[in-house]
Each structure stands twice: as C-alpha cells, then as structure tokens.
Amino acid sequence: MIPEFPVRVSQALGNERVRRNIRRTMDGLVLKRHKAFPDEHELAVLRRRGKLIRGHALAHLPDLLEELERNCQRNGIQVHWAETAAEGNALVRDILRRHGADLVIKGKSMVSEEMGLNHYLEAQGIRAVETDLGEFILQLGDERPSHIIAPAIHKDRVEIAQRFAAHFPEYPYTEDIEGLTAIARRIMREHFGRAIAGLSGVNFAVAETGTLCLVENEGNGRLCTTAPQVHIAVCGIEKVIARLDQLPPLLTLLTRSATGQPITTYVNMISGPRREGELDGPREVHLVLLDNGRSRIHGDPQLSSTLRCIRCGACMNHCPVYSRLGGHAYGTVYPGPIGGVLEPQLQGLDRLGELADASSLCGACGEVCPVRIPLPALLRRLRAEGVRGRQGSRVVGQGSRRKPLHRLIWTLWRWVNAYPSLYRGLTGLGTRLRWLMPKHLGPWTRTRSAPALAPRSLHELARSEGFRGE
Amino acid sequence: MSDPRAAILSRLRARHPAARPLPENPVRRFDWSPQERLSRFREALAAVRGEVVLVDEDWPLRLFAWLRARGANNLRYAPATELGQELEQAWPDGEAIRLMPHREPVETCRQELFANTDAGLTGCLGAIAETGSLVLWPSVQEPRLLSLVPPLHAVVLDARNIRSTFHEFLVAEDWVGQGLPTNALLITGPSKSADIEQTLAYGVHGPKELLVLVRQDLGLAGGA
Ligand code: SF4
Numbered sequence: 001m002i003p004e005f006p007v008r009v010s011q012a013l014g015n016e017r018v019r020r021n022i023r024r025t026m027d028g029l030v031l032k033r034h035k036a037f038p039d040e041h042e043l044a045v046l047r048r049r050g051k052l053i054r055g056h057a058l059a060h061l062p063d064l065l066e067e068l069e070r071n072c073q074r075n076g077i078q079v080h081w082a083e084t085a086a087e088g089n090a091l092v093r094d095i096l097r098r099h100g101a102d103l104v105i106k107g108k109s110m111v112s113e114e115m116g117l118n119h120y121l122e123a124q125g126i127r128a129v130e131t132d133l134g135e136f137i138l139q140l141g142d143e144r145p146s147h148i149i150a151p152a153i154h155k156d157r158v159e160i161a162q163r164f165a166a167h168f169p170e171y172p173y174t175e176d177i178e179g180l181t182a183i184a185r186r187i188m189r190e191h192f193g194r195a196i197a198g199l200s201g202v203n204f205a206v207a208e209t210g211t212l213c214l215v216e217n218e219g220n221g222r223l224c225t226t227a228p229q230v231h232i233a234v235c236g237i238e239k240v241i242a243r244l245d246q247l248p249p250l251l252t253l254l255t256r257s258a259t260g261q262p263i264t265t266y267v268n269m270i271s272g273p274r275r276e277g278e279l280d281g282p283r284e285v286h287l288v289l290l291d292n293g294r295s296r297i298h299g300d301p302q303l304s305s306t307l308r309c310i311r312c313g314a315c316m317n318h319c320p321v322y323s324r325l326g327g328h329a330y331g332t333v334y335p336g337p338i339g340g341v342l343e344p345q346l347q348g349l350d351r352l353g354e355l356a357d358a359s360s361l362c363g364a365c366g367e368v369c370p371v372r373i374p375l376p377a378l379l380r381r382l383r384a385e386g387v388r389g390r391q392g393s394r395v396v397g398q399g400s401r402r403k404p405l406h407r408l409i410w411t412l413w414r415w416v417n418a419y420p421s422l423y424r425g426l427t428g429l430g431t432r433l434r435w436l437m438p439k440h441l442g443p444w445t446r447t448r449s450a451p452a453l454a455p456r457s458l459h460e461l462a463r464s465e466g467f468r469g470e
Numbered sequence: 471m472s473d474p475r476a477a478i479l480s481r482l483r484a485r486h487p488a489a490r491p492l493p494e495n496p497v498r499r500f501d502w503s504p505q506e507r508l509s510r511f512r513e514a515l516a517a518v519r520g521e522v523v524l525v526d527e528d529w530p531l532r533l534f535a536w537l538r539a540r541g542a543n544n545l546r547y548a549p550a551t552e553l554g555q556e557l558e559q560a561w562p563d564g565e566a567i568r569l570m571p572h573r574e575p576v577e578t579c580r581q582e583l584f585a586n587t588d589a590g591l592t593g594c595l596g597a598i599a600e601t602g603s604l605v606l607w608p609s610v611q612e613p614r615l616l617s618l619v620p621p622l623h624a625v626v627l628d629a630r631n632i633r634s635t636f637h638e639f640l641v642a643e644d645w646v647g648q649g650l651p652t653n654a655l656l657i658t659g660p661s662k663s664a665d666i667e668q669t670l671a672y673g674v675h676g677p678k679e680l681l682v683l684v685r686q687d688l689g690l691a692g693g694a
Binding site: 021024025028029049052053055056058059060061062065066081082083087131132133134137150151152153155156157160177178180181182184185188189192193208209211217218219220222223225226227237242243244245246247248249251259262263264265266267268269270271272273274275277278279280281289291295296298299301304 | 472474475477478479481482483484485487488489490491492493494495497498514518572573574575576580581584585600601602603609610613614615618619635636637640641645646649650651652653654655656657658659660661662663664665666667668669671672673674675676677
C-alpha cells in the first residue's frame with residue numbers, strides 16, 4: 001500500500017541522497033532549456049503556435065481520430081480502441097498471445113506506465129523488458145520512474161553500479177558511466193536479437209498521413225519498433241495532430257523544453273508495417289488508442305487544456321516543490337505540476353485531490369509550458385472543486401475534500417464578519433487573552449516562531465485615532 | 471458487447487467546441503547560401519559528436535581509412551544502390567575490411583547483423599542545416615537496421631541536398647503528396663543517453679560513432 005501523501009512527502013524530504021540527485025538534475029535541465037531558447041520573441045511565437053496547433057487538434061479530436069484511423073489502416077496499421085487501462089492491457093496481451101510471444105521489449109512509454117502494463121503482463125506469464133537505459137535501471141530494482149523524461153534521476157552512479165554488480169556479477173564492477181552504459185548495451189542486445197514483439201509509446205500521431213512519430217536519443221525506440229515481428233504502439237487519444245507540417249514546431253518545442261536539445265538523436269516516423277520486398281521492419285503494426293478518462297477531461301472547456309500537454313517535463317523541472325520532493329513522493333505516474341492537474345482528473349479528487357495542493361502557485365510551470373497550459377489556474381480550480389464542487393463540472397470526487405470542521409469554521413467566519421459588534425467583541429477578546437496563545441502551533445512553529453498578537457487590534461487603534469467606520 | 475470506439479467518439483462528440491481554422495504555420499526557413507548551409511550543418515552535427523568530412527569520388531578510400539583507424543573488420547552496405555556499386559568498385563582492400571552486402575531479410579541474418587557487423591553504410595535523402603540532422607528514407611534496397619545496429623555508421627550526403635530546416639525540407643519535397651515510406655528518420659549524431667547523472671554516454675543502443683561523407687562537387691553551384 002502506498003503511504004498517504006504527507007507521509008511520502010516527509011519521507012522524501014528526509015532522503016538527502018535522492019534530494020541531492022534530483023536537485024542536481026533539475027538545475028542542469030533548467031539551465032539547458034534556458035540556453036536552448038536564447039530568443040524571447042521566437043519562444044513566444046513558438047509557444048503560441050504550439051498552443052494553437054494542440055488546441056486545434058483537441059477542438060476537432062473525434063474527426064481527427066477517425067482520420068488517423070483511416071490513414072493508419074490504409075498504411076496497414078491495425079487500430080484498436082480502449083476505454084480503460086484494463087481494456088488496453090487485454091488488447092496488448094491478446095496481440096502478444098496470438099504471436100506466441102512470452103517476451104516483449106519496450107521503448108519508453110508513459111502511457112504503458114499509466115496502464116500498469118508491465119505488471120499486468122507479468123501476471124499473464126509475459127515478460128516485459130524495459131530497454132530505455134533509465135527504465136532498465138529502474139526495472140532491475142522494481143522501481144518506478146521519478147520523472148517523465150529522465151526516469152532514473154533520483155539514482156546516482158554508485159547506486160547504479162551496485163545494482164548492476166548485484167544483477168550481473170559476470171561483468172567487472174565499474175562506476176564509470178561509459179562502462180555502465182556498455183554493460184547495459186551488451187545485455188539488451190541479446191533481447192533485441194531475439195524478441196518477437198516490441199512496444200512503444202507515441203509522441204505525436206499525424207492524422208493526415210497516418211504516421212506515428214517517436215523521439216529518442218538512445219536508439220532503443222527504433223530497435224523496439226524495427227527489429228521484432230510485431231510492433232505495438234500505445235497512445236493516449238489526445239496525441240493526435242492534424243497535419244504533418246505541424247510536426248516541426250512541436251518537435252522543436254518538445255526537445256528544447258525537455259532537455260535543451262535542438263533535436264533528439266532520432267526522430268522516428270512510422271507509417272506502416274514492412275512492405276513487399278523490404279528486408280526488415282515489423283510484419284504487423286498495431287496502434288492502441290487509450291481513453292482512460294481523457295474524453296471526460298475533453299468535455300470540460302477549461303480543463304480540456306490539460307490535454308494539450310506534450311509531456312516535455314519542463315513544468316516539473318521548474319517546480320520548486322517537485323525539485324525538493326522528486327517524483328516518487330507524488331505516488332503517481334505523472335508527478336509535478338502536470339501530475340497535480342492530470343492525476344486528480346484521471347483518478348478523482350477524492351483519491352488524489354491533495355496533489356493539487358503540492359504547489360506554491362509561484363507560476364513557474366505556467367510560464368515555461370511550451371503549449372501554454374495555464375497550470376496554476378487549473379490547480380486552483382481543482383483545489384476549489386475538491387471542497388466545493390461546481391455546477392456542470394464532471395470532475396470525479398467534487399466536494400469530497402470538505403471536512404465537517406472546515407464547514408463549521410467557515411460558517412462561524414461568515415457570522416463573525418457579518419456582525420460588526422460580534423467582530424469587535426471577538427477581536428477585543430482575542431487581544432486581551434493573547435497570553436493564552438500557545439508557543440507551539442503544530443508543524444508551523446517547528447522552524448518558525450509563533451506569531452504574536454498585538455495588545456490592541458488595528459481597528460481599535462484606528463478608532464482611538466478618531467477614524468469612524470471608514 | 472460494448473464498442474469502445476463508438477463510446478469514446480460519442481463522448482468526445484458530446485461537447486461541441488467551435489470549429490477552429492487550421493492555425494497559421496508559415497514555413498520556417500532561412501535564406502542561407504549553399505556554403506552557409508553546409509557550414510551550419512557541420513557545426514550543428516559536430517556539437518552532438520557527429521563527424522563530417524568533405525569528399526569527392528574518392529569517398530570509399532576516406533571511409534576505408536576511417537574504419538581502419540577504428541579497427542573495423544567489416545562493412546555492411548546495400549549492394550543494389552548506386553552508392554553500393556561505387557563502393558564495390560573503389561574499395562581498396564577487401565581482405566583488411568570485408569565488404570558485406572546486405573541482401574537478406576533480418577530473420578535470416580539477425581545473428582550476423584547484431585553480433586558480427588562492425589559498420590554500416592547508407593545514403594540519405596538530404597540533411598538539415600539548422601540542427602545538423604540527416605534525413606533518411608530507408609527503402610527496399612537500403613533497409614532501416616543498417617543505420618542502427620552496427621556500432622559505426624557512415625552516411626554519404628550530397629551537399630546540394632542540405633536544406634535550412636526540417637519544416638522547409640518536408641514541405642519542399644512534398645512528403646504528404648508523395649507519401650511517406652514505412653520509416654522516415656531524422657538522425658542527429660550517434661546514439662546517446664544521459665540517463666545516468668545526466669552525463670552523456672555514447673552508443674547506448676545504436677551506433678557509437680557517426681561519420682558523414684559530404685560530396686560537395688555535385689551541387690554547390692546549383693543549390694536549391
Ligand atoms: S504541462 Fe506543459 S510543461 Fe508540463 S509536461 Fe506538459 S507540456 Fe510540458
């Protein structure tokens with residue numbers, strides 16, 4: 001059982017090593033992004049374009065999904081639809097079973113994390129092997145990613161070296177990063193040479209041409225989608241874009257925001273399985289389109305902007321809360337500001353509404369988001385909806401976070417403020433009895449001194465200066 | 471039996487956002503001279519550890535020397551392409567570095583390809599000056615694993631095919647109109663990972679080194 005959020009937070013804050021590792025990476029990524037956008041004006045134009053392209057796709061989502069399906073099918077890609085993670089998992093399993101695959105090699109995919117695919121397949125007797133270096137390191141220790149772009153940033157080389165030594169004693173111990181990488185390459189090459197099936201995510205699905213676009217630096221994504229007999233791509237329904245020529249602006253926003261790279265090493269555009277006469281490429285390509293709560297989000301005019309997200313991770317890199325806690329404290333697949341907005345919508349405010357509180361509302365996330373999602377405004381909306389509910393909103397668990405004590409306090413507050421004499425009496429009483437105020441006020445005073453009440457309230461002082469009801 | 475497709479689409483259709491025009495997306499391009507395109511391409515690729523050398527018809531010799539310096543014993547290539555022909559004709563020493571024509575489907579040469587191939591040679595459609603990227607359209611003659619599996623990858627590029635941006639490239643060549651291949655690719659440097667302490671390590675899955683042989687004579691005058 002995952003401990004409650006506040007417990008996870010204090011655990012995370014107590015882990016100096018993880019905090020150091022995360023902090024180092026976040027500072028690096030912030031700097032890299034900053035250098036990647038030297039021209040403020042260009043950045044502003046690009047972000048606006050990114051927002052409009054993604055907004056356009058969402059406004060026409062059902063039509064574009066049908067167009068995508070048509071063009072994928074014309075290209076020979078088989079398209080499947082899943083309403084829930086469970087349906088998606090079953091679809092993947094059935095495809096693998098049909099090919100008699102007991103092993104599937106995986107490129108990095110957050111949607112597959114969202115589906116809990118690895119564990120599901122394992123229970124069905126199918127081994128899923130992560131091939132992205134970071135994911136590979138995590139899988140050895142049955143850990144989850146702590147960041148959507150750099151999944152293993154909470155680990156340092158020493159921990160990784162020890163983990164490799166424990167799992168692969170046949171290789172000499174090394175803490176050298178090149179050396180560790182070389183070991184991983186050797187081990188994974190065996191899988192690539194053997195596996196019948198590969199699985200990947202999708203960064204953008206182009207409706208116009210029926211093309212699945214994937215970006216990566218390592219080449220494992222290309223291997224997973226090229227070397228096996230079958231390629232299965234899992235994709236959230238919001239990932240579609242209308243036109244091929246919309247790729248360049250989105251790609252540059254994505255890679256520069258994520259890691260400060262002008263472009264990733266590989267941009268992989270897949271438009272179908274192996275054609276007649278070709279010597280490689282999968283014989284079947286399957287696209288699994290996953291809803292899992294997205295169509296509900298799509299139905300809300302304001303919250304639907306959540307679906308513009310291109311999963312660059314910039315909002316978490318710039319978040320003062322994320323960079324102190326790291327991703328595991330959130331306990332969800334998507335951490336940081338986008339997690340605080342997306343997860344309560346996917347899983348309900350009753351279950352995860354507190355993630356929307358994990359923000360100082362400093363506004364940094366909204367300022368860096370390449371598709372200009374108003375993250376702080378959405379966080380505030382979800383906070384409010386958690387306690388109050390809202391007419392016409394379909395967010396699950398509205399009002400569930402309101403406690404009877406809160407209700408009582410706010411009712412009293414309303415009365416006190418509605419009757420001046422009551423207000424005067426109470427503040428007067430408060431200042432007279434200020435010596436009764438405790439020195440320790442829970443966690444607040446652990447690192448601060450308790451606030452002291454003044455002997456006379458501001459109103460009293462004002463009245464004695466001759467102000468009357470002003 | 472429920473139909474997830476219909477259910478999803480009908481939920482999406484329940485909301486009627488106003489139709490929006492396709493957002494403006496002017497082609498981003500730069501009026502760089504052919505010389506400038508080449509030098510920018512070189513610089514951008516060098517920044518991600520891609521090597522660029524200028525060559526003429528003697529390119530197979532240059533490639534030979536490069537492979538030799540890296541201790542490669544063999545080179546896999548696509549025999550049915552023009553490049554493949556040129557390579558065969560001008561290869562200096564098939565004893566020192568064996569030429570391996572790539573003709574079989576991956577199913578029958580998997581082991582050879584994954585375990586015993588030191589280097590791969592491909593051509594490319596062109597390149598992108600702004601980011602130092604190569605544009606590859608693998609084909610029946612030149613399959614996609616050639617540019618991915620061997621630890622060394624060499625590419626022959628004609629300088630006249632360098633364009634300023636990816637956006638310009640795909641619009642000018644009308645990718646939509648002519649239809650995409652199964653796997654169009656942009657390749658920018660050798661394979662790398664920063665997953666351990668954000669420190670770059672090369673050759674994690676794909677090639678560890680990338681060499682681009684640029685044939686200049688063919689086009690700087692013409693330039694698109
Ligand atoms: S919300 Fe914006 S900044 Fe955060 S991951 Fe998504 S696109 Fe990037």
